[in-house]
Amino acid sequence: MNPVPTHASATAHATAFVERAYRGLPDEVECLVHVEEVGDLLVEIGCTDDLVAAGILHDVVEDTSVTLDEVRAAFGLRIAAIVGALTEDPAIADTRARKRALRGKVARADTAALIVFAADKLARVRAAEHAGAGLAPEKLEHYRRSLDLLLARGVRTPHIALLETLLQRDVVVPQAAGRR
Numbered sequence: 713m714n715p716v717p718t719h720a721s722a723t724a725h726a727t728a729f730v731e732r733a734y735r736g737l738p739d740e741v742e743c744l745v746h747v748e749e750v751g752d753l754l755v756e757i758g759c760t761d762d763l764v765a766a767g768i769l770h771d772v773v774e775d776t777s778v779t780l781d782e783v784r785a786a787f788g789l790r791i792a793a794i795v796g797a798l799t800e801d802p803a804i805a806d807t808r809a810r811k812r813a814l815r816g817k818v819a820r821a822d823t824a825a826l827i828v829f830a831a832d833k834l835a836r837v838r839a840a841e842h843a844g845a846g847l848a849p850e851k852l853e854h855y856r857r858s859l860d861l862l863l864a865r866g867v868r869t870p871h872i873a874l875l876e877t878l879l880q881r882d883v884v885v886p887q888a889a890g891r892r
Contacts, residue, residue, distance in 0.1 A: 722765035722787065723751065729786060730768055733776040743775055746835055753831040757869055766794035767828045773799045794828055797821035811854045815861050826867045833858050834875045841878060855879060 730747055734740045750767040759767070765787060772778045773795060780799065784792035797817055804810040818829050833855055840847050847855070856879055862872055 722761045722791065723768065726765035726768040726787070726791075727751075729778075730772055733772050733778045737776065739775075743771065746839065747771060749835040749839070750828070750831045753835060753871060754828065757827075757871065759827065762791055763794075763824055763827065766791045766824070767831055769795050770798045770828055770832055774802075794821075794825045797825040798829055798832070807850060808853075811850075811857075815854075815857060818858075819861055819865065823865075823867065826862060826865055827869060827871075829858065830862050830867060830869060830871045830875065834871045834878075837875060837878050852879075 727748075731744065734743050737743065747768045747770070750770060751764050754764045754767045769783060769787065769791065773780050773783060780792055780796050783795050797820075798814075800810050800814045804813055818825060821829075837847070837855060855875075859872070859875055859879060863876075
């Protein structure tokens with residue numbers, strides 16, 4: 713069964729859900745700004761309400777105590793499947809191996825998950841550019857491999873073109889490890 717949120721829209725429900733989930737966390741503001749940016753990017757390209765909601769929710773399982781089962785109960789199978797496809801496996805301790813596994817999962821996901829994945833990567837790279845901060849070499853490598861995956865899967869949105877441009881420019885310069 714795929715429940716219908718009682719709020720005016722899945723996006724409004726997702727926004728309220730993540731605000732509760734991130735409340736009180738040390739990086740609450742940064743996380744909420746990021747998921748809002750991902751949602752805004754998806755709205756920009758005309759995505760459905762459910763896809764925008766999935767974009768807003770894409771990090772909630774990874775970053776908070778919320779489980780995928782809770783996302784499924786609140787938003788249904790479709791949105792939960794997208795969130796699940798974009799959630800890293802916390803059991804993989806090595807960062808590069810965890811990112812590689814995530815890309816593998818995303819490579820097997822449907823186009824909707826790929827579109828959210830692209831918006832997420834673009835939001836992260838734009839945030840680094842806006843802050844004047846570079847990306848750690850392993851982050852930059854992950855974003856470039858993510859772009860390669862998206863292009864190989866045939867995902868062509870304005871976000872892909874912009875992400876490609878940003879990753880080719882010197883604006884995003886590798887910095888010391890540990891930087892987002």
